[in-house]
Amino acid sequence: MTLNTNSSTKYVLESTDFQQLIDVLVGIGYRVIGPTLDHNAVIYDDITAVTDLPIGWTDEQDAATYRLNRRSDEAFFGYVIAPQAWKKFLYPSQVRLWQAALSNGSFEILLDSEKPEPMAFIGVRSCELHAIAIQDRVFIEGEYVDPTYHAHRENLFMVAVNCGQAGGTCFCTSVNTGPKVEAGYDLALTEVIDHETHYFVVEVGTERGQHVLEQLPVRNADKREAKLPKTITDQAAHQIKRHLNTDGIKELLYTNSENPRWDEIATRCLTCANCTMVCPTCFCTTVEDVTDLTGRQAERVRKWDSCFTMDFSYIHGGSVRYTSKSRYRQWMTHKLATWIDQFGTLGCVGCGRCITWCPVGIDITAELEAIRQTKAKGETIKEGSDENIG
Amino acid sequence: MTHNKKPKLAVWKFASCDGCQLSILDCEDELLAVAGAVEIAYFPEATRATVRGPYDVSLVEGSVTTYHDAKRIQQIRANSKFLITIGACATSGGIQALRNFKDVDEFIRIVYARPSYIETLERSTPISEHVFVDFELRGCPINKYQLVEVLSAHLHGRKPNTPAYSVCVECKRRATTCVMVASGTPCLGPVTHAGCGALCPAYHRGCYGCFGPMETPNTASLSAQWQELGVTDEGLVRAFRGFNAYSEAFRKESQAHEHDDN
Numbered sequence: 240m241t242l243n244t245n246s247s248t249k250y251v252l253e254s255t256d257f258q259q260l261i262d263v264l265v266g267i268g269y270r271v272i273g274p275t276l277d278h279n280a281v282i283y284d285d286i287t288a289v290t291d292l293p294i295g296w297t298d299e300q301d302a303a304t305y306r307l308n309r310r311s312d313e314a315f316f317g318y319v320i321a322p323q324a325w326k327k328f329l330y331p332s333q334v335r336l337w338q339a340a341l342s343n344g345s346f347e348i349l350l351d352s353e354k355p356e357p358m359a360f361i362g363v364r365s366c367e368l369h370a371i372a373i374q375d376r377v378f379i380e381g382e383y384v385d386p387t388y389h390a391h392r393e394n395l396f397m398v399a400v401n402c403g404q405a406g407g408t409c410f411c412t413s414v415n416t417g418p419k420v421e422a423g424y425d426l427a428l429t430e431v432i433d434h435e436t437h438y439f440v441v442e443v444g445t446e447r448g449q450h451v452l453e454q455l456p457v458r459n460a461d462k463r464e465a466k467l468p469k470t471i472t473d474q475a476a477h478q479i480k481r482h483l484n485t486d487g488i489k490e491l492l493y494t495n496s497e498n499p500r501w502d503e504i505a506t507r508c509l510t511c512a513n514c515t516m517v518c519p520t521c522f523c524t525t526v527e528d529v530t531d532l533t534g535r536q537a538e539r540v541r542k543w544d545s546c547f548t549m550d551f552s553y554i555h556g557g558s559v560r561y562t563s564k565s566r567y568r569q570w571m572t573h574k575l576a577t578w579i580d581q582f583g584t585l586g587c588v589g590c591g592r593c594i595t596w597c598p599v600g601i602d603i604t605a606e607l608e609a610i611r612q613t614k615a616k617g618e619t620i621k622e623g624s625d626e627n628i629g
Numbered sequence: 630m631t632h633n634k635k636p637k638l639a640v641w642k643f644a645s646c647d648g649c650q651l652s653i654l655d656c657e658d659e660l661l662a663v664a665g666a667v668e669i670a671y672f673p674e675a676t677r678a679t680v681r682g683p684y685d686v687s688l689v690e691g692s693v694t695t696y697h698d699a700k701r702i703q704q705i706r707a708n709s710k711f712l713i714t715i716g717a718c719a720t721s722g723g724i725q726a727l728r729n730f731k732d733v734d735e736f737i738r739i740v741y742a743r744p745s746y747i748e749t750l751e752r753s754t755p756i757s758e759h760v761f762v763d764f765e766l767r768g769c770p771i772n773k774y775q776l777v778e779v780l781s782a783h784l785h786g787r788k789p790n791t792p793a794y795s796v797c798v799e800c801k802r803r804a805t806t807c808v809m810v811a812s813g814t815p816c817l818g819p820v821t822h823a824g825c826g827a828l829c830p831a832y833h834r835g836c837y838g839c840f841g842p843m844e845t846p847n848t849a850s851l852s853a854q855w856q857e858l859g860v861t862d863e864g865l866v867r868a869f870r871g872f873n874a875y876s877e878a879f880r881k882e883s884q885a886h887e888h889d890d891n
Contacts, residue, residue, distance in 0.1 A: 278833055279811040282804070303854065305811045322806045332802035509847045511819035512794060516801030527790040532662040532781045543802055548794040549844045563845060598797075598809050598819050599854045 249465045250457040252428070254437040257315065258289045260398070263454045264359040269396055272328060273361035274321060279307060281318040283325060286361070293318055300591065301407040302600030313437070316430050319406030320364055320590055324519030325371065328358060329391045330378070336526065338538040357394035363424070364402055365417030366409075366588040370519030371397075372423055376582050377522055387541075396447065399424035403471050405478035408591030410604055412476050413483040416588040419472035426451060429468040440467050483589065483604045484611065485575075491611060492576035496568065500609045505564035507599050512545035514593035514601075515570065520586050525550065546570050571603060636685035636784065639671035641705055643691025643698050644725055644753060648770040649716035650674045650690050659777045666784055682708035686783060689762075692718040692753045694725060699750070699759060706760035713779060714756045717769035717872040721841050724769075726753040726875035730883075753875070766791065767822050769839040769872035775824055793844035795819050796836050799827035808835055815855045817868060820846035820878070841873035848882035862886040 252260065264271050265287065273286040274293050281293045298318045299306045310317045338349040363371075371392075378388040402418035411417035420427045425448035429440040440460055443449050460467075515521040525544035530537045544551055547566050552559040560566045578586030587603070594602045640650055654675060656663060663669075670680035687709035693699050706712055714720050722729065728736060729752040737744045756762055766779055775791055782789035792798075796818035800807065808814040808830050816835035818827070824840045842848075852865050860868070869883035 277806060279808070280806040282806065303810055304813075305807075307811075322811070323801070323804055327804055332804070507847075507850045509795070509819040509850055510845045511797040511843075513797045513801065513807065513819070516798065528787070529778065529790065530781050530785045530787065532659065532666040532777065532784065534781075534785050543798070545794070545798065548792070548798070550792060550794070563847065596807055596810055598807065598816075599850050 248443070249460040249468070250441040250443075250452065251460045251464055252439045252441050252455055252457050254315065254430075254432075254439065256456050257439070259455055260451070261287065261289065261361070263451055264361075264396065264398075267396075267451070268357060269359035270356045271359045271361060272325075274316065274318065276307075280305060280322050281307070282323065283321045283328070283360075283362070289315070292316070297404075299407065300595045302594050302602050303597055304600075305595050312432050314403070314430060314432050316362055316400045316428075317403065317432075319402070319404065319409065320367065320592070322592070322596060323517055324590070324592065325360055325363065325367055326374065326519050328360075329371065329395070330374065330385075330388050330522065331391075332543045334387050334541045336539045336541050338536065340537075341535040355391050357396070358391065359396035359398065361398040361400070363397055363399045363420075364590075365399065365420040366411045366590040367519060368397070368399055368420055368423040369416040369588045370590065373520045373582065373584060373586065373588070374522060376584075377520075396451075397424045397426075397444075399427040399444075401427065401429040401468055401472050402475040403430055405475045405480075406591060406595075408481060408594040408602075409479050409589065410481040410483050410591060411589035412479050413481075413485060413604070414585055414587055414589040417472075418475040418479075419468065424448070427468075429471055431464075431467055431471070440464055442468065481591065481594075481602075481604045483587070483607060485585070488585075488607070489576040489579050491607075492572045495610050496572075498610050498613060500606065500613050501564045501568050503609075504567050504601065504606055505562065507601055508563045508567045509599060510547045510563045510566055511598060512547040513596050513598060514603075515545040515547060516543060517592040517596045518574075519588060519590060519592070520574075521545070523551070546573070567601075571606065574603070575607065635666065635668040637670040637680060637682075638667040638686045638688070638780075639682070639684040639705075639709070640669075640674065640688045641671070641690065642674070643689065643702070643719065643756070644694040645691030645716065645718040645723065647674065647690070649719075649768075652715075652770050652773045652776060653688075656773050656777060659773075663777070663780065667780070684709050685711065686780070687712045689714045689719050689756050690716055692722045692725060692755060693759055694750055694753045696748065696750065702756060702759045711763045711783060712756075712760070713764045713766060713783075714762050715766045715771050715776065717767065717839065717841060718753075719756045720765040720767055720876075721873045722753045722755050722875035724872050724874070727870060728753055729875050730870070755875070764789070767824055767840040772824050772826070792823050794823055795843045796821045796823050796825070796827050796830070796840070799823050799825070800830050803827060803831065805830050808833060809854075809858075813858050815858055815860050815864075815868065817851070819843075820848050820851050838868070838871050838873055838879065841876045842878035846878045848878055849885070852882060852886065862888060 274281050275284050275291045276293045292315045295310050295313045297310045339346045378385040399420040424444040427442040523544045524541045527540045549558040574586040733751050737747045779789045809816040814835045817838035818836035821836050821838045822840040822843045865886040866883045869879040
């Protein structure tokens with residue numbers, strides 16, 4: 240088959256040939272990770288066969304609720320997003336940084352030099368590509384590179400999948416992160432399914448992607464098919480119900496540290512840290528130093544941490560953010576305001592996970608709006624607010 | 630600490646099921662290391678040999694429920710440099726603290742043929758209500774890895790890693806999908822102290838609160854969500870009256886849902 244191949248060319252891969260995409264990636268040496276059905280959710284995990292995909296399943300999401308439902312068709316990517324982001328692979332929740340052993344009266348430092356297997360992600364949504372780009376900025380593009388993240392990230396092959404539907408907690412359109420994938424992928428797929436046909440429109444983002452594509456039984460997309468990625472993502476965009484009003488968002492939060500809404504949120508917030516754990520951009524960690532009983536072995540372990548714990552802001556004498564009010568305010572203000580000063584973008588990609596997976600359904604979009612509506616009492620952050628009283 | 634002399638460890642039992650003491654024996658791989666690092670001076674569950682006090686470290690299991698035990702804990706404290714309570718009984722009164730919500734004399738009259746033989750306190754209380762406790766290790770039962778961690782930390786003069794945040798943090802770190810959000814299963818995880826490694830949710834069950842309240846538990850908010858899921862006041866009373874029924878946060882929450890008709 241001869242293929243027309245310039246960068247804007249789109250291709251068609253039949254669903255019956257999808258296994259070949261997995262096989263080609265495995266053949267190159269990638270650990271392939273994609274959506275798969277767990278007990279009660281579509282999660283991201285290792286896959287080897289097309290039958291590992293959540294074929295015919297979808298997820299219904301709203302504040303504090305997530306339910307798996309059967310679809311009326313056999314779509315491969317007919318769900319929205321998994322409970323946990325790809326972060327769990329790129330930035331594992333627990334990493335041993337180094338070990339030390341006591342020998343002949345001195346310490347020997349032992350570094351783990353094992354390189355992680357290169358990974359290929361299948362099914363990355365647009366908001367998730369943006370989240371990974373944000374973590375790239377934090378971990379790789381700054382002055383200090385995080386070696387763990389970098390080692391997982393550098394050989395990552397990214398197969399993005401355009402959203403064919405919006406979830407109940409999505410708001411990517413408010414923060415310009417989707418639903419159509421625009422950049423940051425090797426291959427981008429759009430799933431097209433109806434009574435007669437089931438295929439994927441394929442777009443190529445990189446040379447690596449082109450190299451993989453050339454090993455697949457694809458044909459050139461016709462004019463109608465080439466328009467489908469836009470048509471389908473436009474439909475998904477229209478389904479989005481939630482909206483985050485970003486007008487003057489940084490100033491709004493900087494001038495509302497004493498807004499009474501924070502007290503109201505504190506009556507509901509569990510300080511359980513779920514929002515930060517599921518957030519695809521949250522990156523805070525703690526380190527635990529551990530010695531064994533003999534005192535001859537020690538190691539330092541890095542674990543995901545959260546600004547919702549007391550230890551997070553513990554300094555001599557106590558925790559700085561001892562109220563749940565101050566902890567929620569810290570988190571939201573970082574996501575939507577101070578992140579802009581720190582990294583140049585919002586720290587939120589509108590994936591809606593913090594809304595779905597908050598056990599009591601606190602909704603960041605609704606809370607921001609409530610603060611906007613009650614901002615009359617606002618004042619700027621200044622020393623002497625309760626944030627600074629230990 | 631001198632290197633020649635191993636610290637003397639004693640294990641004491643009060644009102645309890647012995648499960649936490651068994652966690653020490655359950656250490657298996659680490660047990661020899663424990664025996665190598667300390668002199669086991671008093672541990673009737675494991676050995677009949679005893680060494681006189683004072684003791685460098687005392688592990689105390691169980692709650693105080695009798696006059697005799699209330700006196701005994703004073704002696705143990707006086708004989709111990711460092712006193713660690715292990716488990717829900719010793720740190721919050723245990724399941725037997727359910728008596729604290731009722732009239733214990735009524736129980737005695739119903740249960741025993743000769744109530745006059747029974748001499749007991751009205752309430753089951755944690756060790757910390759009687760003596761100063763240096764460290765409290767949570768759990769019903771305790772997590773054996775946490776116990777080894779507490780002993781290791783103590784022997785080497787560092788702070789043990791036994792975080793007081795919620796079970797949710799452990800769930801998310803092991804990538805367990807939230808049972809409450811995804812299945813509507815009531816779960817005490819958001820208000821419960823970490824330490825078990827989020828065991829029950831990994832098996833699709835809600836958390837039972839074995840490790841007691843987390844550092845800043847918002848039990849009222851969680852209860853409101855449980856009610857959304859269809860749990861009644863009676864169900865809430867039962868949930869908060871588990872192994873840590875008498876811990877302050879769980880006690881107050883269960884009392885808030887207690888009415889004359891439940």
